[in-house]
Amino acid sequence: MSSPLAHLAELLGSETVATLEKLQAEVAADRSRLAVFFPGLPRRTGRDHVGKGHIELGAGTIELAGFRRCDLAAAWLLLATAATAEELRDLMAHGDLEERAMLLRAAHVLPITEVTIEFLGEAQRTNVVLHVEAAVCDGDLVARAVGRPDFPATDANKLILKYGFLDLPLARAIGLEELANAELTRMLQDLATEREAAGRAVWCDTWRLIGRAPAPGTVARLIGGLEHGDDGVRAAAVDGLLALGRDDLRPFATERLEREPRPEIRELLQRLAGS
Amino acid sequence: MLIFEPHIHMFSRITDDYEQLALAGVRAVLEPAFWLGQSRTNVGSFVDYFETLLGWERHRAQQFGIHHFSTMGLNPREANDDRVNDDVMAILPRYCEKDSVVGVGEIGLDDQTKKEEKYMLAQLELAKAHDLPVLIHTPHRDKKRGFERCIDIVRDSNIPMERVLLDHGNEETIKITRDLGCWSGFSIYPNTKMDPHRMVSIVQEYGIERMIINSAADWGVSDPMMVPRTVVKLEQAGVPRADIERLVWDHPTSFFGQSGRLDLDALQQPASANLRDTFEGNSVLRGQDPDRM
Numbered sequence: 300m301s302s303p304l305a306h307l308a309e310l311l312g313s314e315t316v317a318t319l320e321k322l323q324a325e326v327a328a329d330r331s332r333l334a335v336f337f338p339g340l341p342r343r344t345g346r347d348h349v350g351k352g353h354i355e356l357g358a359g360t361i362e363l364a365g366f367r368r369c370d371l372a373a374a375w376l377l378l379a380t381a382a383t384a385e386e387l388r389d390l391m392a393h394g395d396l397e398e399r400a401m402l403l404r405a406a407h408v409l410p411i412t413e414v415t416i417e418f419l420g421e422a423q424r425t426n427v428v429l430h431v432e433a434a435v436c437d438g439d440l441v442a443r444a445v446g447r448p449d450f451p452a453t454d455a456n457k458l459i460l461k462y463g464f465l466d467l468p469l470a471r472a473i474g475l476e477e478l479a480n481a482e483l484t485r486m487l488q489d490l491a492t493e494r495e496a497a498g499r500a501v502w503c504d505t506w507r508l509i510g511r512a513p514a515p516g517t518v519a520r521l522i523g524g525l526e527h528g529d530d531g532v533r534a535a536a537v538d539g540l541l542a543l544g545r546d547d548l549r550p551f552a553t554e555r556l557e558r559e560p561r562p563e564i565r566e567l568l569q570r571l572a573g574s
Numbered sequence: 575m576l577i578f579e580p581h582i583h584m585f586s587r588i589t590d591d592y593e594q595l596a597l598a599g600v601r602a603v604l605e606p607a608f609w610l611g612q613s614r615t616n617v618g619s620f621v622d623y624f625e626t627l628l629g630w631e632r633h634r635a636q637q638f639g640i641h642h643f644s645t646m647g648l649n650p651r652e653a654n655d656d657r658v659n660d661d662v663m664a665i666l667p668r669y670c671e672k673d674s675v676v677g678v679g680e681i682g683l684d685d686q687t688k689k690e691e692k693y694m695l696a697q698l699e700l701a702k703a704h705d706l707p708v709l710i711h712t713p714h715r716d717k718k719r720g721f722e723r724c725i726d727i728v729r730d731s732n733i734p735m736e737r738v739l740l741d742h743g744n745e746e747t748i749k750i751t752r753d754l755g756c757w758s759g760f761s762i763y764p765n766t767k768m769d770p771h772r773m774v775s776i777v778q779e780y781g782i783e784r785m786i787i788n789s790a791a792d793w794g795v796s797d798p799m800m801v802p803r804t805v806v807k808l809e810q811a812g813v814p815r816a817d818i819e820r821l822v823w824d825h826p827t828s829f830f831g832q833s834g835r836l837d838l839d840a841l842q843q844p845a846s847a848n849l850r851d852t853f854e855g856n857s858v859l860r861g862q863d864p865d866r867m
């Protein structure tokens with residue numbers, strides 16, 4: 300397996316790497332240049348994408364479609380210059396919208412340290428959806444970070460709740476559904492109840508996650524989800540019930556099957572009814 | 575008709591303004607760093623202000639599909655303040671490298687003091703060093719003389735005139751600037767500076783060459799819709815639509831495009847914060863829509 304730096308170079312191509320090597324040399328001569336070069340990476344290396352599909356990069360897995368060329372270039376530059384914790388903190392503290400997104404994307408590739416956890420904390424507090432997306436989507440950073448002494452499951456739960464609060468798609472967060480736990484289910488169900496009381500939409504991936512770690516009220520919510528008017532909610536409810544794996548709930552799937560208009564949901568219901 | 579609003583202080587405006595701008599066809603806004611209505615006491619306040627323009631304000635704009643750009647600078651009023659002037663000059667180079675910074679400004683003269691002149695000249699050098707065009711605030715009092723002094727300082731700096739926008743112009747200043755080779759800005763206000771009807775008269779008399787109109791809307795009595803309103807007045811007065819489009823889109827994008835940091839193709843599409851939408855058209859994040867939050 301190639302090193303992350305070599306893998307990034309392969310993805311970026313020789314022209315971009317040549318540009319980055321010049322920047323690296325200047326940073327080696329004067330560390331303060333890192334803060335000058337970093338914001339210019341989008342215009343120097345581009346915002347286009349280099350491909351799509353899940354790839355292993357460094358210690359993690361990323362979905363390449365979520366990483367722009369400048370995000371990969373940022374990871375390359377930070378690795379190649381061996382950016383220190385203080386330098387990373389400085390870039391985040393004084394970074395513009397794009398810089399912070401690049402830093403959070405690069406965090407998927409860099410080794411996980413206490414600075415990574417600080418960045419995840421930033422993502423949890425921010426209202427900038429771009430930054431939550433950069434930290435959580437298209438990679439397994441959160442799944443890999445959870446369990447560290449400075450990032451216990453209770454902190455991960457808050458970040459996942461924020462993710463749902465912003466209505467971001469679970470499918471784009473690699474490994475996030477494996478972090479399901481009963482306390483997270485309670486938090487998600489409370490949020491759902493609050494939204495329903497207000498007549499507002501509920502994060503449809505709620506049904507998917509709670510089925511993987513039930514808490515009081517989960518079964519009723521999942522069964523109710525089978526009759527929901529939103530296709531996404533019904534699909535997630537069936538998915539949640541499949542994960543729950545309760546044989547005694549099969550009749551609900553059978554009963555719904557006849558009336559389900561969506562073929563893809565019918566397929567899931569058939570699996571549930573026959574499981 | 576797409577509009578590039580080239581001078582507006584959205585920091586002081588509410589999200590309703592963004593929505594109205596978007597509905598009126600404003601695709602991009604430029605927010606010059608300026609005075610906040612009262613003096614700041616330390617450089618840290620500037621740091622936070624600059625970073626709000628480059629971060630949170632861009633996010634707010636993106637939520638309504640509006641691209642947000644900035645110019646960075648030490649404004650002339652606070653150039654007089656020794657608590658902050660040198661410290662702000664020391665931090666500006668870092669901000670001039672930010673990707674959404676497409677110029678240096680607002681710099682210029684206000685009270686027309688020696689300190690204002692000193693920092694204006696220093697920032698013209700900063701613009702040259704970072705290869706950025708310059709947005710110049712001209713005085714509201716003793717305007718004609720202040721305009722002429724600004725031009726003298728620009729000449730002293732040897733910055734090319736086509737990279738200079740002299741803003742807050744009026745019927746008197748256009749007579750000075752029209753043949754200089756610089757760009758002439760007009761800030762259209764409900765009561766002061768310039769109004770839509772007067773702007774129509776100026777266009778009818780002088781044409782639109784190297785002219786830029788803006789609302790300069792801020793924390794005072796001002797109207798962020800002044801560019802769209804003026805577009806309507808110009809059209810009603812019989813100004814050809816093609817000329818109006820040049821005035822409100824081609825001119826500001828040409829001027830600030832001199833930074834090399836404006837992607838005109840990207841501006842044809844509404845702004846979006848989604849990291850994947852340029853790659854896969856169907857992956858728009860639900861959470862970036864204010865209607866859903």
